Amino acid sequence: MAEVGEKMTNATPEELASMYASPSESEVDNVNYGARLSKPYMEGEGADTSGEHDGEWRWKSGGQIVDFSVRQIRVDLEEMMQPSTQIQQFKWSKIAVPKVNLFVWRAVNETIPTAVALAERGVHLGDTRCGACGVADETVSHLLASCVFARAVWWQVFVWCKIPIPASFDSLSQILSHCCSLDVDKKKEQIMYAICLMTVWCIWMHRNNKLFNGKNNSVSMVVEEIKTGTFWWMNRRRKRTDIDQPGRLEQLQRF
Structure with a gap:
């Protein structure tokens, strides 16, 4: 460890630059891939980032900006995960447990x-x-x-x-x-x-x-x-x- 410290202390500017080389093409590709994954959620069916509602949580559902709620997210996720499942309507009883x-x-x-x-x-x-x-x-x-x-x-x-x-x-x-x-x-x-x-x-x-x-x-x-x-x-x-x-x-x- 001491040898590494001494090497960095006595290194010339050119040697220091070589130690901290630019990221490889594969590393850059990984960063860009992560950005492509996050983009649909930021600009599509996800949080509103338009700046119109700064300081508020907003959610884009069905092409419309709506108030953020856990219930709305659950509904949207159910529609995406089970598009062919038909949930039967059921009337809940206030008397039954x-x-x-x-x-x-x-x-x-x-x-x-x-x-x-x-x-x-x-x-x-x-x-x-x-x-x-x-x-x-x-x-x-x-x-x-x-x-x-x-x-x-x-x-x-x-x-x-x-x-x-x-x-x-x-x-x-x-x-x-x-x-x-x-x-x-x-x-x-x-x-x-x-x-x-x-x-x-x-x-x-x-x-x-x-x-x-x-x-x-x-x-x-x-x-x-x-x-x-x-x-x-x-x-x-x-x-x-x-x-x-x-x-x-x-x-x-x-x-």
Whole structure:
């Protein structure tokens, strides 16, 4: 180290210049390549650098300069990463707990781990038949809508709620749309929709209990779980404990 220092101290200007030679062509190319990579993000779908909004974060989305937000970036990234994916519209319930809202949203978009979905992802279970009826392949539409067990549960729930039974149970989205198109007041519609989400959740939990715990509850037992769960949601939301078991639907509508 001392030798290097002595060499630099005693070096002539020409020798110092040779020590600090200009960058090679490959190094220059690397710098220019990095600039080319960053340019589209600075001048295209990225930050606004026009100088018009100095001191503010701006974002160019769809050719327009908009206020910067993490949500807008997420939307733009989703459109770029999954241009062919169609996200189904889903109505979130203010009564249902977040876990159930999220699960039903995933079910509507067919991303829950049914037997068929797992097989398509390379998780081979050896049998893709429905965990509830054991007859047809376990898809989202079958398990939560058209399965014999699921249809029986939905039928009893609609009878309990005194609402028309849909002509067909082809898909979960169809059933949820039916629950949102009832000719009732807004408060009752919210309650009915929450009951539908609880029904989806309880059918899924019945399937899991049967597969993993060996518990095969009857349709009536699952319907009772739906009623109890919905009342628990309402009690938790309104912080009330004065609801009795008899006439539960009428009491729900008086909240």
